Amino acid sequence: MREEKERVEIRMPKTILEKLEQYQKENGIPTRTAAILELLRKGLEK
Numbered sequence: 001m002r003e004e005k006e007r008v009e010i011r012m013p014k015t016i017l018e019k020l021e022q023y024q025k026e027n028g029i030p031t032r033t034a035a036i037l038e039l040l041r042k043g044l045e046k
Helices: 014-026 032-045
Strands: none
Touching (some): 014 032
16 A cells, blocks of 8 residues: 655755765665655654
8 A cells, every 4th residue: 555645845955955966876766855755764763
């Protein structure tokens, strides 16, 4: 069963976006959204 998803729009400083894109590239993550979700999940696990 798929979890229901909701659209969220965020704004962030360019420097953070660049770090996010670097993380995405280094980890072979296909989309920016997937990279954000991964980082959020990791942060919430703590």
